[in-house]
Amino acid sequence: MTASVPVDPVKLSAELIRCPSVTPEEGGALVLLEGLLKDAGFETTRVDRGGVSNLFARWGRKAANRTFGFNGHTDVVPVGDPADWAHDPFGGEIIDGVLWGRGATDMKTGVAAFVAAAVDFVTQTPPDGAVVLTITGDEEGPGRDGTRALLDHMAEAGERMSVCLVGEPTCPEEMGDMMKIGRRGSMTAQFTLRGKQGHSAYPHRANNPLTAMVRLMDRLACHRLDEGTEHFDASTLAITTIDTGNPASNVIPASARATVNIRFNDAHSSASLTKWLRGQAERIESETGVRVEMAVNVSGESFITPPGDLSALVSRAVEAETGRRPVLSTTGGTSDARFVKDHCPVVEFGLVGKTMHQVDERIEVALIEKLKAIYGRILTEYFA
Template sequence: MTDAADLTAKLIRCPSVTPVEGGALVLLGDLLTQAGFEVHRVDRNGTPNMFARWGAKGVRSFGFNGHTDVVPPGDLASWTYPPFSGHVGDGLIWGRGATDMKSGVAAFVAAAIDFVTGTPPDGAVILTITGDEEGPGRDGTRALLDWMDQQGERMDVCIVGEPSNPDIMGEMMKIGRRGSVTFRIAAKGVQGHAAYPHRAKNPLHALTRYLDDLIATPLDQGTDHFDPTGLQITSIDCGNPASNVIPEAASAVVNIRFNDLHTGESLTRDLTARAQKISDETGVALTLQADISGEAFLTQPGPFVDLVRDIVTRETGRQPVLSTSGGTSDARFVKDHCPVVEFGLVGHFMHQVDERVPAAQVQQLKDIYQRILERYFE
């Protein structure tokens, strides 16, 4: 039996802060090769990635996706144990990545190895593991999926092992995610003396009017599986140190987390049209730059979702809520390849100092993944 908790500790000891590999993929590659998996490194632009498959190419396949890169540990002096020590004590595994998500990777790697060793499936098990989830995301899972397409590799369904449970194992699984788009808004007016506003065009007046228009009315009321779209102003600036000067320029940043009633493109069109209207009325030029980091998606409830939900219920005694909450994950890329859901650990200590996870919870997650594989290939 492959010990998922021990593998978690070993992975934590690999200092794989994005985009450094840190030995994590080497460790997993050796382990999977010994278990009979065909393993390929799929690095792109210096980003480390790994593809592993047990079974033949082109047959029915079940996939897992996850990442071994982690965020920086911050102030080392604030940690009870060194962040890359993988300290194990009192039933806990400590270190950066313990929750997000070296434990999830260890659980699905251990489950896959034990499954194919014990009951070789009539099909293939595919593992896609990246070192770029916490970074820009351009050369991680995207690179793996591009490579798979070129090589004729295919997952029929996939579980992303990100932490999905808010407080208790089994309470939530993700069947979709909101999209995310960030708008950087520039306002260009005419500088002038505050006592003579008729000789100037105040960009802040136009910009704040525009921002007020954006937040005055909700973009929607939500859908059956999604909360209402949320818009947050995250920055307003003009860099003006003088109280008696109308500035020439101002800027703002707006982030929108949107449901499946919108796309990044449709929101860009809407916000640009609103900006143009205010520009025409005020004479202040408002321009937008959009950065779409992910589109909203939903894996419709059906046989795959039901299978995962049923196993989670049997193993934890709780029927998980089908959720689309939270931020973004690499599921936003996998959804273009095959149906995808997310199920993983409780995410209490993600990205925190003294990140840690109960060893028993990692083992429980491994057992859930193994039961899912057994049911899928029955």
């Protein structure tokens, strides 16, 4: 490909799918993109940290007054058993207008679309400002050394985005039906309850941690955290595992473990929820005499980019290309927007995500072309 010829986002998507970039492997995806962007006049920097590969690219002046940023990832989840796939998960095959392979929705196609749109835009109509692309190989992994590393690099190098669009798949049913203006927070709490082992025929000589665990889990699961807020649905708590590792039916175990995951809105913080969880644990301790240990891991806090100029710009472009005005949503899991929001206003818009993380992940090629057109329209209007 050359910068003077429009970049085909479908061809680029297929080439990216053929790079086996299962987290944390780079697989050649960022090498491919860096070469294309350099040829188009972008300044590129590999920002590799902790065994993770990332790419920063900028066209235009550093820290320009108007800098539009895109963020996305080229790492993908494992394919499972390749024999379960109808087509090679790393083949990038196009059959009857459909592109097949791991990353076809989440989100090598999104990256290909914004790279193609950005290259065409800066080469055909160079703007008065800058375009920045931050592409990570650690979105599907722990997330410690991906977009975080790119933002750390930008802070150290004096780089800046005025606004950012994350190209994650956001549409549940039809192209253009939803964009994300925020995300719920996510945290996981692991409980270990330690009682006293004993014979099940003499329960009075033991202190059963399972009895205390059942009581604790019931209280957590039955508690309604909130009724939802202006831009968010109600927060949720799910019990994801309870385990004792006890193979004997006539032994009361000495310990039990359980994990809960909470997806929370802006009525809470991880700190306030941790305090509530700890209070419930202490209550169980005092009632049962079973010792409760708790460990909390926070994936991200809830955040919102209030409806305004950025969401309106994206909505207009989506409606112009699809005929649909996207719903402004905060549903779904976490994304790297939770890191970008500390740097600049951020929204998310991308493809229909029905097959993401599934066997036979696939997308219609016409939608990839449509996504490039949407991103190109956004750039044109932003710099108009």
